[in-house]
Amino acid sequence: MGIQVQLAVDLTCQSCVDDVTQVLKGVQGVERLDVSLADKQVVVEGTARPSELLSAIKESGRAAVVRGTGSSVGGNIGAAVCIFEESRTLNSKTRGLARFVQVNEDMCFVDITVSGIPEGKHGVAIHECGDLSNVPESCGRHWNPDGVDHGDGTKGHRGDMGNLVVKDGWGDLAFETNRFKVWEIIGRSVVVGAAADDLGRANNARSKTDGGSGPGILAGVIARSAGLFENDKQVCACSGNTIWEEQRLTSEGHRL
CATH class of the missing domain: 3.30.70.100 (Alpha-Beta Plaits)
Structure with missing residues (x-):
């Protein structure tokens, strides 16, 4: 089909x-x-x-x-959005956005964009809880319903999403996955780590838990969003940014 x-x-x-x-x-x-x-x-x-x-x-x-x-x-099958908020370790200019769209019963499309965090690789993962009261601790551990060691986007925790690369102030990551479905992750959180994720390949206990990606510096709750042909807005009501400015996150000093 x-x-x-x-x-x-x-x-x-x-x-x-x-x-x-x-x-x-x-x-x-x-x-x-x-x-x-x-x-x-x-x-x-x-x-x-x-x-x-x-x-x-x-x-x-x-x-x-x-x-x-x-x-x-x-x-429509399902769609969700996650607007990142900064953790207590960074200032209010840090921000980002993740979109999840269910392509079919087996495949979910993921599109993540961030800005205002340090250059280089940052591990990204879905966490158990949608609680931002004390990021990152309140978000819980990596979502791991199978009870296995940490890994990459193809094996390991079902919430493991690998690394995004920040360069010249912004970074993005887009891929498809059959490891989770939109309706399984709504209400959970996405956390962007301070450091690169070693994808579970190092020989130490931390590698098998979170890949050594360090404390979360961005986090957001995954919430249901409009699906196919359900939303035709071109301007974000809360910020006044166009959706393309929102996606690229180029307007320094403005929150989504």
Whole structure:
């Protein structure tokens, strides 16, 4: 079964439409394409993964956000969002956003963007609790319903998501996973660590627990969000940022 992917894309002219159309036609698995300049929206049908579509658009020099996914025969499966808040170890300029979209019964698309934290690699994981009262301790341990040692995005804790890389002030991570579903993680938290995650490969107890990623410096609660065609806003009501500014987090000193 094919999937539909709805993307908000920062289109400003017909040339943008033509360029994005050409770029996406080159992505394997794209079967049908609808690009709307008026709505600043792209809808793709086929078998291409959302991360592939997002990467292709970004490489063309345009900001884009995956708004939702669903089956080609209709119906939304699930979506969630996590707005990061700083922990007590950093100032109020630290911020970020994670989106989770269920592509089908077996695959979840994850898109994470952060800004205002130190350069380099930072471990990211889903934690047991959605309690931000005393980050990171109040978030609990890595979500690990299988009771196994820490690992990477393919083995280990089901909440393990590997590393994102921060460079020139911002960093992002986008991938698909079959290790969890949106409805399993709503109400839990996502924590970004102070250091790189060794993916459970070091020979010490800490590596088997959290990969040595250190204390959490960003955290947020995972909450249900709008799915395919359920949200057409282009401006964030709480900050006044456009969704592309929100996604890239380029406006220093402003919270989401």
